Amino acid sequence: MRRKHLVAIVVVIFLTWNFLMYYMLVSKNPGKLGSISVEDQLKILQGDIRHQLSHNSELLQHLRKFREQKLSEELDRKIHQTTTPVPYDANRFILPILLIACDRTTVSRSLDLLIKYRPNKNKFPIIVSQDCGHKPTADVIQRYVMEHDIKHIKHPNISDIHLPWPQKKFQGYYKLSRHYRWALNQVFHTFNHSAVVIVEDDLDISPDFYEYFSATFPILHQDPSLWCVSAWNDNGKLDMVSDDAELLYRSDFFPGLGWMMEKSTWLEIGPKWPDAFWDDWMRHPDQRRGRACIRPEICRTSTFGKKGVSKGLFYEKHLKFIKLNSKFVPFTQKDLSYLLKDKYDTYFTKLVKDTPEVTVAEAMSGHRSNMKALKILYSTKDEYKSTAKKLGIMDDFKAGVPRVAYNGVVSFMYRGQRIYLSPPPGWKGYNIKWS
Numbered sequence: 001m002r003r004k005h006l007v008a009i010v011v012v013i014f015l016t017w018n019f020l021m022y023y024m025l026v027s028k029n030p031g032k033l034g035s036i037s038v039e040d041q042l043k044i045l046q047g048d049i050r051h052q053l054s055h056n057s058e059l060l061q062h063l064r065k066f067r068e069q070k071l072s073e074e075l076d077r078k079i080h081q082t083t084t085p086v087p088y089d090a091n092r093f094i095l096p097i098l099l100i101a102c103d104r105t106t107v108s109r110s111l112d113l114l115i116k117y118r119p120n121k122n123k124f125p126i127i128v129s130q131d132c133g134h135k136p137t138a139d140v141i142q143r144y145v146m147e148h149d150i151k152h153i154k155h156p157n158i159s160d161i162h163l164p165w166p167q168k169k170f171q172g173y174y175k176l177s178r179h180y181r182w183a184l185n186q187v188f189h190t191f192n193h194s195a196v197v198i199v200e201d202d203l204d205i206s207p208d209f210y211e212y213f214s215a216t217f218p219i220l221h222q223d224p225s226l227w228c229v230s231a232w233n234d235n236g237k238l239d240m241v242s243d244d245a246e247l248l249y250r251s252d253f254f255p256g257l258g259w260m261m262e263k264s265t266w267l268e269i270g271p272k273w274p275d276a277f278w279d280d281w282m283r284h285p286d287q288r289r290g291r292a293c294i295r296p297e298i299c300r301t302s303t304f305g306k307k308g309v310s311k312g313l314f315y316e317k318h319l320k321f322i323k324l325n326s327k328f329v330p331f332t333q334k335d336l337s338y339l340l341k342d343k344y345d346t347y348f349t350k351l352v353k354d355t356p357e358v359t360v361a362e363a364m365s366g367h368r369s370n371m372k373a374l375k376i377l378y379s380t381k382d383e384y385k386s387t388a389k390k391l392g393i394m395d396d397f398k399a400g401v402p403r404v405a406y407n408g409v410v411s412f413m414y415r416g417q418r419i420y421l422s423p424p425p426g427w428k429g430y431n432i433k434w435s
């Protein structure tokens, strides 16, 4: 009897347990058990897939970031390496001039000088790339094609660029950037050139324009810490430069306005070329990567057009006072290796270090006019701006770099005296927040 009783209890417990388990499962997961509609199943499946997709895209993003970082590190290594790059054959080297044109018939003025000073048309082919589809300008350029064997290419896409309202007024900058991308792709990919000098349709050039770029090319090619040679000095006004037409510098500030780059640089920046404001984009550390340009004391270009995309007011205030070099300097017969980073840094640092330091008031008083050069220190953005204003040089920054600065030092002439506007010793680099 006792045994039977026990068995009955066990059976009851077992049944109860089963019943409870069933009840719990069904009430907790009403969708998983019992009747679940096809629609619900689809929803669940969709959710799962969406989840998987977002997971995958995250993974992809991580991978992309990783690849970019790797490429970026590789690039940094390249820039800071010291091995010499592949030598090139100077006699067979071709340096095309790319002239960016649009709707100004005065492009003839630029072309006349480019042709007048060109020592060799095979070595320096001129390519005019025209945007805007302006017929009168096209006719002018066509004349040069017949008479001087230049190349005239036309940007195929002259459509307006759709922009939301606040950016509408920048249409011109967007078109310019689009045109640059196309034209540079033509130069490097269609025509397969290995370097280019870029000018715009409102530039005059100096008699030694070609000489300057020919002589600096080997330096640019040899020194991975350089990424451009420019014809421009942002503080190149008549009373702010010396008479020394031979004088060249390194500059952390990308000057533009008549500049040379190699194909390798285009392969690097071309694929991520921006939709607008390409020059400021190039000045950003993401592109510049600590690299410098060569620039002259006295400009090898000057602009005559005030009707540019950006140049109206700027022209009246600055550009029209720029001194264009008129002497021919035989640069190719000179040793320019002092512009290579190691040599230059040693020389330039010592030069600035050994220059007597004065206050801006002292410099302006003329009491030290017997000295060849003076140094004025700045530690803050406001200090820089106020000093620059007093002495009449450009006072703005791009990505934290003052115009023409090298290692923070800005060199210019003030009333016949060389001034170095310099950060104090122990300088830690540019502050991108200075603007």
Ligand SMILES: *[C@@H]1O[C@H](CO)[C@@H](O)[C@H](O)[C@H]1NC(C)=O
Pocket (backbone or CB within 6 Å): 157, 159, 160, 161, 162, 178
């Ligand atoms: C022309 O440029 C616009 C804007 O940059 C672009 O959306 C469009 O696809 C281009 N058209 C062609 C044919 O390349």
Ligand SMILES: *[C@@H]1O[C@H](CO)[C@@H](O)[C@H](O)[C@H]1NC(C)=O
Pocket (backbone or CB within 6 Å): 192, 193, 194
């Ligand atoms: C482009 O030029 C390089 C040398 O600069 C040469 O090695 C290459 O074969 C050329 N490519 C084409 C398609 O002509």
